[in-house]
Amino acid sequence: MTLQASRFEHTVTHKVGLSYSLYQPAPDPAVERWPLVIFLHGFGERGTDLSLLDIHGPTKLIRAGQTFPFILIAPQCPIPSWWPLETESLRALVDHALNTYPVDPDRVYLTGLSMGGYGTWHLAIQHPHLFAAIAPICGGGIPALGDRLAHLPIWVFHGAKDDIVPLSESERMVNGIRNHGGEPRLTVYPEADHDAWTITYENPEFWAWLLEHRRPAR
Numbered sequence: 537m538t539l540q541a542s543r544f545e546h547t548v549t550h551k552v553g554l555s556y557s558l559y560q561p562a563p564d565p566a567v568e569r570w571p572l573v574i575f576l577h578g579f580g581e582r583g584t585d586l587s588l589l590d591i592h593g594p595t596k597l598i599r600a601g602q603t604f605p606f607i608l609i610a611p612q613c614p615i616p617s618w619w620p621l622e623t624e625s626l627r628a629l630v631d632h633a634l635n636t637y638p639v640d641p642d643r644v645y646l647t648g649l650s651m652g653g654y655g656t657w658h659l660a661i662q663h664p665h666l667f668a669a670i671a672p673i674c675g676g677g678i679p680a681l682g683d684r685l686a687h688l689p690i691w692v693f694h695g696a697k698d699d700i701v702p703l704s705e706s707e708r709m710v711n712g713i714r715n716h717g718g719e720p721r722l723t724v725y726p727e728a729d730h731d732a733w734t735i736t737y738e739n740p741e742f743w744a745w746l747l748e749h750r751r752p753a754r
Contacts, residue, residue: 553614553625553628554611554612554613554614554622554625554626554629555584555586555611555612556586556609556610556611556612556629557586557589557590557595557608557609557610557612558607558608558609558610558637559594559595559598559604559607559608559609559610560607560637561603561604561605561606561607562603568638569638569639569640570605570606570607570637570638570639570640570643571605571606571607571639571640571643571644571645571668571747572606572607572608572609572630572633572634572637572639572640572643572644572645573594573604573606573607573608573609573645573646573647573746574609574610574611574626574629574630574633574644574645574646574647575593575594575595575608575609575610575647575648575652576610576611576613576619576626576646576647576648576649576651576652576653576655576656576659577589577592577593577595577610577612577613577648577649577651577652578592578648578649578650578651578652579618579650579651581612581613582612582613582614582615582617582618583612583614583615584612584614586612588612589610589612592649592733592734593610593649593733593737594608594610594737595608595610597737597738604743605747606643606645606747607633607637607638607639609629609633611625611626611629613651613655618651618654618655619648619651619652619654619655619656619658619659620654620655620658622655623655623658623659623662623663626655626659627659627662627663627666630644630663630666641751642668642750642751643668643747643749643750643751644666644667644668644751645667645668645669645670645671645746645747645749646659646660646667646669646670646671647670647671647672647673647746648672648673648675649673649674649675649732649733650673650674650675650700650701650730650733651675652673652675653672653673653674653675653676653701653706654672654675654676654677655675656670656671656672656673656675657670657672657675657676657677657678657709658677658678660684660685660688661677661678661681661684661685664684664685664687664688665751665752666751667688667751668689668749668750668751668752669688669689669690669691669745669746669749670685670688670689670690671690671691671692671693671736671742671746672690672692672693672706672709673692673693673694673732673733673736674693674694674695674698674700674701674705674706674730674732674733675701675705675706676701676705676706676708676709677709678712679708679709679711679712679713680712681712682709682711682712682713682714682715682716682718683713683716685713685718685720686713686716686717686718687718687752688718688752689749690713690718690720690721691720691721691723691742691745691746692706692709692710692720692721692722692723693706693722693723693724693725693732693733693736694706694707694722694723694724694725694728694732695724695725695727695728695729695730695731695732696724696725696726696727696728697727697728697729698728698729698730698732699729699730700729700730701730703724706722707722710722723736
């Protein structure tokens with residue numbers, strides 16, 4: 537019997553106006569539908585060269601040989617846009633993934649770094665019942681809209697010495713959600729600067745936490 541390996545490919549799609557990298561785990565007869573993780577990259581990886589998506593985050597880990605028990609889609613933000621302006625394109629991408637790949641709709645997760653951290657906050661605020669959990673890294677959003685996320689499992693990460701996106705950006709969002717009864721987790725790395733993502737994505741505890749959640753009932 538020939539075993540099929542996991543697949544990682546660069547896919548260009550015009551159905552949602554975004555190109556993306558796609559990772560699918562090796563087929564498993566015991567798994568009918570897989571969790572889906574949407575990963576939003578940072579400012580420096582915008583453009584039309586999908587190989588830029590391999591520089592940071594889970595896409596980098598996959599290129600290095602790591603396997604994951606979920607489908608990963610990493611879209612690329614076009615220039616001159618940035619993720620908070622692409623929330624409807626990202627929503628369309630999630631719908632496209634649900635209709636195209638064997639995805640469990642109750643186990644869709646969102647994470648991103650830097651500009652992708654901002655995108656994570658903004659997309660979740662616009663579509664708060666789409667995701668089972670989110671994990672913004674060194675990003676920020678609109679604290680006054682924290683009531684929309686109070687039901688959602690959230691783990692936030694930031695470097696204490698970040699001189700690009702201040703730690704206060706994450707703190708404001710966390711406090712805004714807590715003010716509405718939410719219980720987001722905040723991890724601050726005391727010695728980290730802007731790169732709070734390498735240690736986060738290399739931590740198996742992070743992935744275990746993310747995948748343990750299912751979408752809350754509305």
